[in-house]
Amino acid sequence: MNINFLLFLITASFLMSFGLPKNIQKKVDKEIEKTFNIETFNFTAVLIDAEINKELPSKFGENNFFKIETNNTLLGYAYLSKAPSKTAEFDYLVLLDKDLIVLKSKVLIYREDYGGEIGSSRWLRQFIGKSDSDTLILDKNIIAISGATISVRSMTNAMNDLLKSLKILQSKKIL
Amino acid sequence: MKNTLTIITILISLIAFSQTSQDSITFNPQKQLNAAQRLLSGNYGKAITVGAYGEVTYNQPEGQNGELDVQRLVLLFGYKFNDKTQFVTEVEFEHVEEVFIEQAFINYNVASNISLRGGLMLIPMGIINEFHEPTTFNGVERPAVDNLIVPTTWREIGVGVSGRFNEISLGYQAYIFNGFKSASSDGEGGINGILKGSNGLRSGRQKGIKSTVNSPTISAKLDYYGVPGLRLGLSGYFGKTQAEDDVDNIDGTTIGVSMIGLDARYAYQRFTARGQFIHADLSDTEAYNNLTGRDLGSALQGWYIEGAYNLLPQDKSQRLFAFARYEQYDTHSKTDGGLERNDAYNRNDLTTGLSYHIAPGVVLKGDYQFRDNAASGIDVANRLNFGIGVWF
Secondary structure: OOHHHHHHHHHHHHHHHHOOOHHHHHHHHHHHHHHHOOOOOEEEEOOOOHHHHOOOOOOOOOOOEEEEEEOOEEEEEEEEEEEEOOOOEEEEEEEEEOOOOEEEEEEEEOOOOOOHHHHOHHHHHHHOOOOOOOOOOEOOOEOOOOOOHHHHHHHHHHHHHHHHHHHHHHHOOOO | OHHHHHHHHHHHHHHHHHHHHHOOOOOOHHHOOOHHHHHOOOOOHHHEEEEEEEEEEEEEEOOOOOEEEEEEEEEEEEEEOOOOEEEEEEEEEEOOOEEEEEEEEEEEEEEOOEEEEEEEEEOOOOOOOOOOOHHHOOOOOOOOHHHHHOOOOOEEEEEEEEEEEOOOOEEEEEEEEOOOEEEEEOOOOOEEEOOEOOOEOHHHOOOOOOOOOOOOEEEEEEEEOOOOOEEEEEEEEEEEOEEOOOOOOOOOOOOEEEEEEEEEEEEEOOEEEEEEEEEEEEEOHHHHHHHHOOOOOOEEEEEEEEEEEEOOOOOOOOEEEEEEEEEEEEEEEEOOOOOOOOHHHEEEEEEEEEEEEEEOOEEEEEEEEEEEEOOOOOOOOOEEEEEEEEEO
16 A cells, blocks of 8 residues: 555544534634635644643644645644633634734633633733733733633633743744 | 554554643643642543632621631532533531532533523622632622622522623623512511611522522623723612512512612722622512511612732732722611611721732731721721631
8 A cells, every 4th residue: 555645544534533623613714714814724733743742831732733824825823722711611712923923812612601701802802912922921911800810810821831832832943 | 554553553642642641730830720620630520620718717806805717618519511511519618617508500501602500699799799709809808898788698599691792891691589588477477577777688698598489589780891901890680579478478578679789890010999889779668667677778878999009019929919998888878667777887997908819819818997887876896807718
């Protein structure tokens, strides 16, 4: 058997079994279309070596980090993950431009009532423009929301971890 | 073919390995939002949440004996049945020996940002009734407005809907709840009145303990958080109180309650402020007082305003807030019929002190309360308070 064909088969089955859930993919597509102002694009997973992964504060598994391309031109990246709220976990999306500057952050699914205020577009706007040279500090450069302390802290930590991870990946010339 | 198998095996094990390593616990203290949740981080544990909050307090009124108390210890358990369905309960120990269930409800996520809820839940009124963990407010004791006007922790059994519109930063809650209990039979043909002038509706909370229901009440709250650092709330609660079955046809055993609340919370850099105004109109109190011999007012009203400043730099994980709060509250804001207003119920407190958050979730508190009322000759003792509070 041709080894290339074999690899193709494995990759295909890998993608099929590990792709994003449909409802999430739909939301992600919508955000990408809106943010980058495009209609068609390629969305492919960026896989990070397991050894390097260990050094990263954020999770970079097979369904976390994607590159967004159109006509073979890199437009930016999408990072998806989960973070804890008071009694559950929420799914969030961060869109980055090709220089890894935050273009958009969004809470895709929030599963409890408590702390759901962090889904506010107005609040999430604070992360736009942040890059790996920024350290986010609650009450200093990130304004909190009363009554949503746990989720506010959780989302801020998640963003900080992501920025730190991107810095490590850049320093290793992976991105 | 052997090669194929090898490659597949390696790939699968790589995937499995990478997943295990990513799920491991991080020991970054800032990420320990919920220590127990992380302890239980197996596949089974992912569905379970364990948490708690507690307050150990010391009140020292001037010229009297002090009191040391494990005021409350509340254990939180949550279980996620699936992505949409969650159960949350809080088991409360008050003063060590009294056990209550503070919350026990199912939350069903019907769509993104819309949930249906049912069970024993908190009535959304003002700030503290919903947000009362000791690390979330200044002062050893909760504001008195949130004790005598809003009877925290006010919870009843009911059903409702909660949700939010993220685009306009607006949250809403609407419920049908069981109401306060106002009267029972004294067993000798008389009526036992439960509500009274000194604490308004507080004694009428049924707390889901074999609670009696005749007519449901409605409760709603809107929260707006679209201005950075600011959160505004508008709450309403309307309905009649409940009387026990054998007396509920007697005129004067129930009263009407219409309560509205406005609240605001603000945080900018090291400065935080909050304020709240609550007004409750009680109808048919004249008949109620005549029947039961009680002195229930026909209106309850209270407000407070508080400012605090973090004395430590913001990049420190510890925070030390100096705060002052002024509150004014009256359970005899109005009275009906021949009942004279009791000026001793018209009170004001000035509380000032420190809240030292030694870690996110642990607070040491100390404050002094200058307490006064509108009555001449009846003084309220000022007091010194210390407390330890935790929430995880």
